[in-house]
Amino acid sequence: MAGVFDPIAVLHALEDQRVTYIVIGGLGRVIHGSDELTGGIDIVPSTREENLRRLGLALDELNARGPDGKPPMLERDLGRQPVLELETDAGELKVVPEPAGTRGYDDLRRAANREPLGHGVRPSVASLGDLARMLAALSREQDLEPLHTVRRLVELERERSRGRSIER
Amino acid sequence: MTSGTLIREARLRARLSQVELSERSGKDRAQIARWERDVVQPSFETLRELVRACGFDLETTLVPYQADTRHDARLQKTLQRTPQERLGAMLKARR
Numbered sequence: 001m002a003g004v005f006d007p008i009a010v011l012h013a014l015e016d017q018r019v020t021y022i023v024i025g026g027l028g029r030v031i032h033g034s035d036e037l038t039g040g041i042d043i044v045p046s047t048r049e050e051n052l053r054r055l056g057l058a059l060d061e062l063n064a065r066g067p068d069g070k071p072p073m074l075e076r077d078l079g080r081q082p083v084l085e086l087e088t089d090a091g092e093l094k095v096v097p098e099p100a101g102t103r104g105y106d107d108l109r110r111a112a113n114r115e116p117l118g119h120g121v122r123p124s125v126a127s128l129g130d131l132a133r134m135l136a137a138l139s140r141e142q143d144l145e146p147l148h149t150v151r152r153l154v155e156l157e158r159e160r161s162r163g164r165s166i167e168r
Numbered sequence: 169m170t171s172g173t174l175i176r177e178a179r180l181r182a183r184l185s186q187v188e189l190s191e192r193s194g195k196d197r198a199q200i201a202r203w204e205r206d207v208v209q210p211s212f213e214t215l216r217e218l219v220r221a222c223g224f225d226l227e228t229t230l231v232p233y234q235a236d237t238r239h240d241a242r243l244q245k246t247l248q249r250t251p252q253e254r255l256g257a258m259l260k261a262r263r
Contacts, residue, residue, distance in 0.1 A: 030254055033243060035243060103183070115251040118252040129173045133176075153247070154170055
């Protein structure tokens with residue numbers, strides 16, 4: 001897999017600007033234990049005005065630019081497309097205000113957990129259940145394998161954590 | 169996939185709260201919460217009732233199954249690691 005990918009640098013920039021967000025997608029799955037490879041970060045930001053302003057500052061810091069090579073104009077771009085795909089000096093970053101099958105940040109934050117990744121970075125990461133929900137809602141052929149892995153991780157985690165009882 | 173994640177996924181895709189699902193299905197809200205957390209597991213019939221109350225159905229067919237023990241072993245290994253170690257291992261594998 002080619003290309004620069006420094007997730008810690010991206011997360012640092014977001015944390016430095018105190019952006020409220022949740023990590024989803026491949027990186028979220030890897031943090032939970034998936035054995036896949038990924039080359040970018042997908043985030044769900046809170047779409048409150050002040051948070052989008054902070055996100056804009058973090059994107060400036062990361063030298064983010066859209067497919068046209070220009071810096072994004074967040075409020076305009078997020079209103080036009082469901083996924084804002086950006087290239088930064090630290091790798092790909094996708095901003096997804098409302099991932100498939102969810103109602104966005106406020107929906108995901110309840111089950112999300114802060115995960116320590118070192119270098120003082122502790123991003124909020126969507127739960128395995130929510131990561132599965134997003135993949136299932138997309139109904140794409142390419143997502144079947146990661147979906148199977150996420151669901152298996154849920155099972156393995158549950159097997160590890162408790163005994164079971166069947167109840168009607 | 170666990171019954172809890174299936175119930176929660178169906179409920180959230182239907183944009184229902186636990187209270188709303190309780191009203192639709194006639195099941196106790198606290199019990200729905202326990203099922204969703206996999207603290208206890210519902211019977212298959214109850215699971216189907218809950219999923220149907222969300223506007224979905226369970227399509228159950230028997231398909232060949234063989235445990236993917238190698239994949240499971242890889243996942244078990246990553247689960248032993250910390251999130252930081254998982255990220256580090258993935259970045260190393262990309263290089």
